[in-house]
Amino acid sequence: MFTRWQNPLIYSLAFSSGFTIMGIELLGGRILAPFFGSSIHIWGSIITVFMVSLSFGYLLGGKFSTRNASLKRFGIIYLLGGIFILPIALYANEIMQAIFLQIEDSRYGSLLAASALFFLPTVILGMLSPYSVRLLVKNKNESGQVAGILYFVSTLGSALGTITTSFYLVLYLEVNQIIFTFSALLLLLGLIAIAADKIIKNTAISVKEQEVHHV
Amino acid sequence: MFKPALPTLMLLLLAACSPWPGNAEVVHSERSLYRNIMVEDKGDLRCLRFNVKQNKSNQSCLYKSQPQQLVFNYTKLLFSGLMLNSKPGSILIIGLGGGTMSNTLHQLYPKARIENVEIDPAVIKVAREYFGFFENERVTATDQDGRLFIKRALMKKQQYDWIILDAFNGEYIPEHLLTREFLLEAKQLLSDKGILTSNTFSNSGLYAYESATYYDVFGDYFNVRNNKNENRIILTGKQPLPDIQTLGRRLPALDRQLKPFGVDIKEIFAHMTLASQERDWPQDTRVLTDQYSPANLLNIDK
Numbered sequence: 001m002f003t004r005w006q007n008p009l010i011y012s013l014a015f016s017s018g019f020t021i022m023g024i025e026l027l028g029g030r031i032l033a034p035f036f037g038s039s040i041h042i043w044g045s046i047i048t049v050f051m052v053s054l055s056f057g058y059l060l061g062g063k064f065s066t067r068n069a070s071l072k073r074f075g076i077i078y079l080l081g082g083i084f085i086l087p088i089a090l091y092a093n094e095i096m097q098a099i100f101l102q103i104e105d106s107r108y109g110s111l112l113a114a115s116a117l118f119f120l121p122t123v124i125l126g127m128l129s130p131y132s133v134r135l136l137v138k139n140k141n142e143s144g145q146v147a148g149i150l151y152f153v154s155t156l157g158s159a160l161g162t163i164t165t166s167f168y169l170v171l172y173l174e175v176n177q178i179i180f181t182f183s184a185l186l187l188l189l190g191l192i193a194i195a196a197d198k199i200i201k202n203t204a205i206s207v208k209e210q211e212v213h214h215v
Numbered sequence: 216m217f218k219p220a221l222p223t224l225m226l227l228l229l230a231a232c233s234p235w236p237g238n239a240e241v242v243h244s245e246r247s248l249y250r251n252i253m254v255e256d257k258g259d260l261r262c263l264r265f266n267v268k269q270n271k272s273n274q275s276c277l278y279k280s281q282p283q284q285l286v287f288n289y290t291k292l293l294f295s296g297l298m299l300n301s302k303p304g305s306i307l308i309i310g311l312g313g314g315t316m317s318n319t320l321h322q323l324y325p326k327a328r329i330e331n332v333e334i335d336p337a338v339i340k341v342a343r344e345y346f347g348f349f350e351n352e353r354v355t356a357t358d359q360d361g362r363l364f365i366k367r368a369l370m371k372k373q374q375y376d377w378i379i380l381d382a383f384n385g386e387y388i389p390e391h392l393l394t395r396e397f398l399l400e401a402k403q404l405l406s407d408k409g410i411l412t413s414n415t416f417s418n419s420g421l422y423a424y425e426s427a428t429y430y431d432v433f434g435d436y437f438n439v440r441n442n443k444n445e446n447r448i449i450l451t452g453k454q455p456l457p458d459i460q461t462l463g464r465r466l467p468a469l470d471r472q473l474k475p476f477g478v479d480i481k482e483i484f485a486h487m488t489l490a491s492q493e494r495d496w497p498q499d500t501r502v503l504t505d506q507y508s509p510a511n512l513l514n515i516d517k
Contacts (some may be wrong), residue, residue, distance in 0.1 A: 033391035034505045037360025039334060040248045101370075105265055167512070174506035 003200055006071070010132050013078065013152045013189050017128045018157030020182045023165040024085060024117045025050050027175050028118060031088065035096040045110040046118070057126015064127060065134035074135060075193030077127050082186030084121040089179040092117055101158035125186075129154055167171065243345060247337030254345045260286070263313045263341065265384055274384060275346065282347055283322070289414050289446040290316060291478045295439045295487060296377055296463050297413040297469055298480070299452050303327055303376035307368075307404070309361035309392070310382035311338055314348025319476055321354050330375075331356040332364045334382075334389075337427030362391050365400050374406040380413040390508040393425060397505075398432040402453060410452035411438075417447040421513040423496035425449075428503045435491045439483060455459040456489070 026045040029038065036042050064073075087095075096113050103109040129150065136146045169178050218415060228493040243254040243263070253264040262276040271502075293316065304327055308316055311333035320329055325382050333339050336358040342348035350356055361382050368375075378401055382392055391397060401411060411433070415425060417440060429436055429449055436451035462484065469480050503510065 030390070030505075030508070034362060034394075035366070036395060037363040038332070038389055038391060039360050061290070100366070168505075170509045171512050174504070175505055198452075 003203070006196065006200060007136060009193070009196055010071075010074070010135055011149070013074070013193060014128060014132045014154040015157035016185060016189055017078075017081070017125050018154035019161035020081075020085075020186060021050070021054070021122060021125050022158040022161035023169070023178065023182055024029075024118065024121070025090065026162055026165045027170075027178060028114060028176055030170070031092055031117065032096070032110050032113055035100045036106045041108065042110045045114045046106070048111065049114040049118050049197065050122055053122035054126040057123040057128075058130055060123065061127030062130035062134075065131045069134045070129065071135065071193050071197035074128070074131055075197065077124060077131065078186050078190030078193060080190075081121060081124045082130075082183045082190060084124055085179060085183050088117050088121070089176040089183075119149055135196070162202040164180045216225045219390075222422055225403035228510050230457075243341065245337060245341075247335050249335045249337075250492060252335075252337055252341055254341060256464045261345065263338075263346065266386060275342075277313065277315055277346060282318070283475060285315065285319065287397055288441065289448065290319075291476075292439045292441070292446070292448040292483055293379060293381075293412050293414060294473055294476075294478050294480060295437065295448060295450050295483050296379070297409050298465055298484070299410045299450065299457065300376055300408050301465060303410075305373075305406070306330070306377045306379065307364075307375040308332065308379045308381065309364070310380070311342055311348070311356060312347035312381065314356075315346065315378060317354060317382070318348060319351075323472065323476075325353075327353065332359055332361050334358065334360050361389070362397055362400075365397075365404055369400060371402055373404065373437060374409065376406050378405060378408050380410070380411065388421070388510045388514060390503075390510040391505065393428065393510050394503050394505045394508050395428055402432060405453040407453060410450065413449040415447055415449060416514075417445070419514045421510055423500045424503050424510070424513055425513065426490065426496040427500035430490060431502045433468045435489060437487045438490055438493065439487050441482070441486045450487070462487075 025046060028050075029043060032042050032046065036045075061077075064077075095116050098115065099109050099113045103112060132150050133143070133147050133156075136150065137143045165178065173181070223486075231508075237259040239255040239262075240257050241253055245252050250265045255262050255264060256279075259278050259280050260276055260279075261279055265274055273427065274291075278284050278286065301458060303320075303324065306320055306327055306329045308320075308329065308331045311317070311331045317329050317331050322328065331339075331354070333342075339356050339358055342356075348356070349475065361380075380392065380401070382389055405411065406421075413429075416422070429451065433451040435456055436449050438450035439450050440446065466481055466484055471508075473480050479492045501507065
């Protein structure tokens with residue numbers, strides 16, 4: 001029965017989204033440095049943009065989960081996340097160059113560059129947490145516990161994404177290669193979620209058919 | 216008989232209580248956005264330190280009685296640059312420290328334009344207050360990230376005869392100041408006779424990567440050092456390097472010029488080696504780029 005695997009699957013997806021978000025945030029400093037330096041306000045810009053986009057993501061994800069929530073739609077968010085982080089690798093230099101030429105002050109330059117590069121993908125990835133809660137909660141009583149486990153899993157993923165990226169990945173891979181890896185991971189997870197959705201629905205249908213047969 | 220003994224005794228007591236001449240006295244300490252800054256006096260010696268624990272983390276020192284005399288080896292080694300270009304009209308110093316380099320160069324070349332770039336405004340303040348760092352219409356200090364300053368300077372089509380890169384301290388390396396892209400920008404900012412000196416290390420896993428990167432951008436360069444395990448200066452320039460004989464002919468004049476500052480340029484010259492002749496890094500060493508620059512991780516890994 002695939003439904004048995006549904007919850008572990010959702011938790012591991014939440015773990016991975018936490019992992020990628022923080023991995024990308026950490027690379028943000030490296031990406032911005034050539035144009036905006038490594039002054040302390042660069043990190044101010046990056047953290048601000050990630051926090052703002054995550055908060056909008058939570059809001060949107062919650063809203064989105066109220067209508068026809070399904071693993072399939074959950075998977076589609078992953079696919080979008082995987083696609084929207086690609087411009088970070090593909091167009092970062094052009095985007096930063098344009099901003100660098102327009103804005104002299106590196107504080108606002110870095111803030112705008114961080115917004116241009118990270119806002120959309122982080123909003124999308126932020127949508128996943130509330131959406132996971134929606135898929136996991138089956139009754140009111142367990143909602144707090146489900147949210148607790150979910151925060152635990154996704155924040156643990158964030159922590160691991162941070163340490164893995166900063167301690168190891170940058171030693172072996174280029175910044176863009178890491179972004180592509182994250183993108184591939186998100187796309188793959190999205191497809192798995194969509195496939196799982198299909199399998200679960202099929203089993204549900206065949207179970208119903210069997211029941212009908214018995215009667 | 217007892218009377219003279221009393222003052223002597225008191226003097227002895229005083230000596231015991233007061234710090235011994237060898238002890239350092241903290242004159243000033245502050246925590247800036249980037250680091251802990253300490254100014255310490257030890258007898259005649261005044262030093263700027265960025266870290267409390269490590270003794271070797273002195274950034275800049277001067278003799279209070281003879282501020283002209285350079286204290287640090289690596290500061291002296293930086294003057295090897297004058298062998299390639301003895302009349303720099305415009306100088307860019309990335310990483311201020313106590314500002315000794317700027318002060319000395321202004322004395323040597325009163326007409327040269329000297330621009331100091333330092334990321335930490337607190338360091339500039341301490342340099343002014345405790346190390347006699349001065350600014351005037353020819354000497355300026357900007358608090359900005361070095362990479363940014365160079366990018367903006369390129370846009371303004373500025374040129375420098377000498378770029379001094381002194382932004383690394385023992386504990387943290389700004390990784391974006393070590394990449395091929397950065398070095399290309401710095402090279403572009405050099406005038407036709409422009410030279411670049413970098414104060415770096417030679418005792419970690421980073422050595423090979425750094426060497427490969429400089430070689431990739433500038434071609435050949437001089438390693439200037441006098442102890443294999445300490446600092447090394449990378450000396451290179453926009454033009455191909457002159458041969459050793461040519462350099463040798465420039466020594467006597469330079470020697471007279473630099474003696475008053477405690478720089479023995481002949482000795483420095485004797486320790487200069489060409490990177491192409493040593494090739495002391497593996498052929499397949501990866502070049503550091505904006506995409507791949509884990510300098511601080513490589514620095515740990517010996």
